[in-house]
Amino acid sequence: MYAALWRILPGPAWLRVILLLVLVGAALTALVAWVFPWAAEILFPQDVTVGDS
Amino acid sequence: MTALASDTGREVRRRNAQRSALPVVGVIGELLITAGVVVMLFLGWYLWLGDVIAGSAQNDAAADLQQEWAEQSPPDPGAAVVPAVEPLDPSLAPVLAEPTAIAERFATIIVPRFGEDYVRTIAQGVGLSSVLNDPETGVGHYPGTAMPGAVGNFAVAAHRTTYGAPFKQLVDLKVGDSIYIETVDGWYHYAYRGLEYVRPTAVDVLAPVPRQPGTEATERILTMTTCNPLFSAAERAIGYAVMTGWYPREGGTPAELADPIAAVR
Numbered sequence: 001m002y003a004a005l006w007r008i009l010p011g012p013a014w015l016r017v018i019l020l021l022v023l024v025g026a027a028l029t030a031l032v033a034w035v036f037p038w039a040a041e042i043l044f045p046q047d048v049t050v051g052d053s
Numbered sequence: 054m055t056a057l058a059s060d061t062g063r064e065v066r067r068r069n070a071q072r073s074a075l076p077v078v079g080v081i082g083e084l085l086i087t088a089g090v091v092v093m094l095f096l097g098w099y100l101w102l103g104d105v106i107a108g109s110a111q112n113d114a115a116a117d118l119q120q121e122w123a124e125q126s127p128p129d130p131g132a133a134v135v136p137a138v139e140p141l142d143p144s145l146a147p148v149l150a151e152p153t154a155i156a157e158r159f160a161t162i163i164v165p166r167f168g169e170d171y172v173r174t175i176a177q178g179v180g181l182s183s184v185l186n187d188p189e190t191g192v193g194h195y196p197g198t199a200m201p202g203a204v205g206n207f208a209v210a211a212h213r214t215t216y217g218a219p220f221k222q223l224v225d226l227k228v229g230d231s232i233y234i235e236t237v238d239g240w241y242h243y244a245y246r247g248l249e250y251v252r253p254t255a256v257d258v259l260a261p262v263p264r265q266p267g268t269e270a271t272e273r274i275l276t277m278t279t280c281n282p283l284f285s286a287a288e289r290a291i292g293y294a295v296m297t298g299w300y301p302r303e304g305g306t307p308a309e310l311a312d313p314i315a316a317v318r
Contacts, residue, residue: 001083031091032106036098040215044099047286048220048279049179049195049210051256 099215107188107217114189115161115172122237126302137305140242140298143273146202147238152177156184160201162192162209162219163233163240165309166226173219175234179210186212191219198259199273201234201241202296205261206274213279213290220279223292224248231309232275232294239302240310243275243294250281251289258291272296 009016152159155178163172175192176184184193192211199205211219230245251258258278261270273296281290300307 001080003079028094031094032098032103036095036103039095040099040103044215044284045286046181046212046215046280046284047253048185048212048289049193050251050253050258050278050289050291 103215104218104221107191107215108219110188111173111191111217111219112170115174118158118161118174119172119235122235122302125237137300138308140300140307141304143202143241143296143299146241146296146299148203149200149236149238151196151200155180155196156187156190158190159194159236161235163235163310164226164230166230167222172235173211173217175209185210186216188217191217195259198276199261199270201236201275202273202299204273205270206259206263206276207234208259208276208278210278213281214284220277220292223277223279224281224290226292233307233310234275237302239304240300240307241273241296242298242300242307243273244297246293246295248293249291251291253286253289255289255291258289263291263293 005020006016009019011019149159156176158174158176160175161172162175165171173191174189175194176187176190177194177196178184179193179195184190192209194200195208195210198208201207213220213223226245226248228245228247232243232245234241234243249258255264257264257266258276260266260268261274262268262272263274263276275294275296277292277294279290279292280286281288305311
């Protein structure tokens, strides 16, 4: 899978490394910004108030 | 020669068969490794990095609000800026009208014990999505409870873990620790009094006299509710503080906030 990704990326090796870093950065940003908060809410529901409010 | 050629042919066929099976196994393996890494990243984010990011965003938002208030009533340019040492009597403190709009930000909470830079915004309401999980608020005021400075119970809630965890260290407070509630008018000083653990249904902690519903209030109480144990919703930890002083804005920043280290000396 990752080998195929490496083959698909264009350009010389140094350019592919840069492209990979950009892709990894984008994936991490998406995880932290959207996926993790969503997962936290589903996996570990929290309640800090008393009563029904 | 023929034997060798036939051997080579078999070898090639075997390798081809391996190659066609390997990619599937390889992809599954890589996906599993990726999933493992993502789970580790999630735990790192959940237990540490998420709070650092959200906490500093909440701190920055609250600091902006403080800056806004400071600019609304700038100190007299001729007067020397002297940190206020002596607070006024709590009865002299003005009481804001309770905001009607949910998520309206009307105060900040400053707790020196929670760190030198610690400041978080208090907004109206205790809804998770509207206030408590908000990346710029974090602390919510129970609608219908008293406002800061009023006789009765000013009750607020905040997360102890995740979403910036404004009350992460609530149970570490020591009796007498300072808690400042800052509004546009100035600083309401509360002294920490104690902690108790209750069931999630214990709404009487919000009563004007906590745990004594129906009793007439004579003191100005601050009640802070958060979850207990950590990462759970099974119980609530409740921190109480009582108002001891009032620092009007025109009198200058309270000495403890202006220079926390000097105030300790």
